[in-house]
Amino acid sequence: xxxxxxxxxxxxxxxxxxxxxxxxxxxxxxxxxxxxxxxxxxxxxxxxxxxxxxxxxxxxxxxxxxxxxxxxxxxxxxxxxxxxxxxxxxxxxxxxxxxxxxxxxxxxxxxxxxxxxxxxxxxxxxxxxxxxxxxxxxxxxxxxxxxxxxxxxxxxxxxxxxxxxxxxxxxxxxxxxxxxxxxxxxxxxxxxxxxxxxxxxxxxxxxxxxxxxxxxxxxxxxxxxxxxxxxxxxxxxxxxxxxxxxxxxxxxxxxxxxxxxxxxxxxxxxxxxxxxxxxxxxxxxxxxxxxxxxxxxxxxxxxxxxxxxxxxxxxxxxxxxxxxxxxxxxxxxxxxxxxxxxxxxxxxxxxxxxxxxxxxxxxxxxxxxxxxxxxxxxxxxxxxxxxxxxxxxxxxxxxxxxxxxxxxxxxxxxxxxxxxxxxxxxxxxxxxxxxxxxxxxxxxxxxxxxxxxxxxxxxxxxxxxxxxxxxxxxxxxxxxxxxxxxxxxxx
Numbered sequence: 001x002x003x004x005x006x007x008x009x010x011x012x013x014x015x016x017x018x019x020x021x022x023x024x025x026x027x028x029x030x031x032x033x034x035x036x037x038x039x040x041x042x043x044x045x046x047x048x049x050x051x052x053x054x055x056x057x058x059x060x061x062x063x064x065x066x067x068x069x070x071x072x073x074x075x076x077x078x079x080x081x082x083x084x085x086x087x088x089x090x091x092x093x094x095x096x097x098x099x100x101x102x103x104x105x106x107x108x109x110x111x112x113x114x115x116x117x118x119x120x121x122x123x124x125x126x127x128x129x130x131x132x133x134x135x136x137x138x139x140x141x142x143x144x145x146x147x148x149x150x151x152x153x154x155x156x157x158x159x160x161x162x163x164x165x166x167x168x169x170x171x172x173x174x175x176x177x178x179x180x181x182x183x184x185x186x187x188x189x190x191x192x193x194x195x196x197x198x199x200x201x202x203x204x205x206x207x208x209x210x211x212x213x214x215x216x217x218x219x220x221x222x223x224x225x226x227x228x229x230x231x232x233x234x235x236x237x238x239x240x241x242x243x244x245x246x247x248x249x250x251x252x253x254x255x256x257x258x259x260x261x262x263x264x265x266x267x268x269x270x271x272x273x274x275x276x277x278x279x280x281x282x283x284x285x286x287x288x289x290x291x292x293x294x295x296x297x298x299x300x301x302x303x304x305x306x307x308x309x310x311x312x313x314x315x316x317x318x319x320x321x322x323x324x325x326x327x328x329x330x331x332x333x334x335x336x337x338x339x340x341x342x343x344x345x346x347x348x349x350x351x352x353x354x355x356x357x358x359x360x361x362x363x364x365x366x367x368x369x370x371x372x373x374x375x376x377x378x379x380x381x382x383x384x385x386x387x388x389x390x391x392x393x394x395x396x397x398x399x400x401x402x403x404x405x406x407x408x409x410x411x412x413x414x415x416x417x418x419x420x421x422x423x424x425x426x427x428x429x430x431x432x433x434x435x436x437x438x439x440x441x442x443x444x445x446x447x448x449x450x451x452x453x454x455x456x457x458x459x460x461x462x463x464x465x466x467x468x469x470x471x472x473x474x475x476x477x478x479x480x481x482x483x484x485x486x487x488x489x490x491x
Contacts, residue, residue: 007031012042012056039068058085097162098191147183151321165191170308173286175315178365181286189242197241205247213255223272235279242282249289256301263307318360332371345381354385436464
């Protein structure tokens with residue numbers, strides 16, 4: 001920690017033990033540390049004597065760290081705040097960064113990163129106080145239903161979204177197909193001052209080249225064959241809002257030139273018109289191509305590239321953030337369950353293991369489609385590995401060395417889930433009796449083969465086969481029990 005006799009740090013957390021650890025961890029000569037368990041007390045202290053830095057847990061008694069941040073901004077727009085939490089949501093991270101938090105840390109990372117981040121914040125305080133402008137207050141909206149991730153790379157993406165949403169700077173969003181580039185663009189718009197205006201998305205590759213200019217800028221009646229009426233373009237439609245151009249690397253050069261003029265001057269003309277129109281639109285663009293290579297080949301204008309690439313947000317592929325697979329899968333499953341209006345569906349642990357082991361070449365889009373297909377084809381409310389269709393052809397994927405064990409575990413998982421609905425059942429005696437009778441039938445009432453298969457003695461098998469009937473429950477087999485014979489002892 002830098003030696004600064006004027007440094008004052010406030011730490012807020014409902015856990016007194018954590019406060020003790022954090023104060024000791026950040027202790028340094030010339031640094032005064034005040035700790036509070038309640039946000040109200042911390043705010044009162046801050047208003048009485050300004051602190052250089054405030055660290056707060058997102059979840060507090062009676063309020064939240066986000067609310068504390070907002071109230072601090074009302075009294076001191078230049079306040080420096082770091083938030084931390086063991087369970088911060090996507091919206092928490094983005095909203096905190098949008099409001100000007102210096103950083104948001106996972107609580108599990110604090111022993112390794114807290115001191116470094118605090119030192120960095122203290123070093124940059126003067127510059128940040130000189131340049132930090134209060135972000136416009138807009139209602140916080142959750143985007144948990146659109147963009148999700150707990151991995152380190154996605155947390156960085158959320159922080160960038162929060163920062164760039166405060167400005168009107170063009171943003172270039174890069175990443176492989178299926179990563180969620182449009183979702184990131186939508187999140188930037190939702191958290192921006194333009195949120196009350198329209199967000200319009202155009203996939204450049206989905207529109208024929210000869211119609212793309214008209215789609216974006218509009219056209220006059222009779223300007224070309226088929227133009228029977230005047231048409232308002234997308235720039236005119238979302239004036240004051242945000243226009244998202246997906247797969248911009250495939251935009252024809254002629255349209256690129258007209259787009260460049262809009263970015264430079266805020267002016268354009270409809271196709272077939274001499275009238276100059278003005279527009280106030282924020283442009284976000286996305287591509288899965290390497291635009292630097294496209295510029296070098298002459299397929300993309302260099303000046304347009306630099307106009308669009310003011311801020312770049314790269315979305316990592318799902319195979320590089322396996323930590324997010326389970327939370328995404330659970331989210332998609334929950335959404336499918338709500339649409340089915342049936343019981344809440346669940347994964348077995350082995351099914352989740354299979355999802356974790358897959359590389360997801362189609363990224364989040366492939367994962368969502370996989371869960372959707374699994375829900376459509378399964379015949380219960382528990383998804384087993386055999387219900388998970390992986391691969392481009394939807395073929396089911398199993399790890400052959402463990403396939404048998406996995407399927408047996410799935411069967412047991414299904415049994416436990418069903419048995420849970422009949423808490424009065426004596427499950428183990430029922431399983432012993434039914435499994436013994438089933439195997440006995442399977443081996444054509446050959447007691448020795450049955451006992452060997454089950455791994456029990458002949459006497460134990462006889463005991464199971466002759467066990468008295470168990471109370472009728474939802475688990476009771478509708479198949480009649482076999483005529484039990486006296487089991488002969490092995491010679």
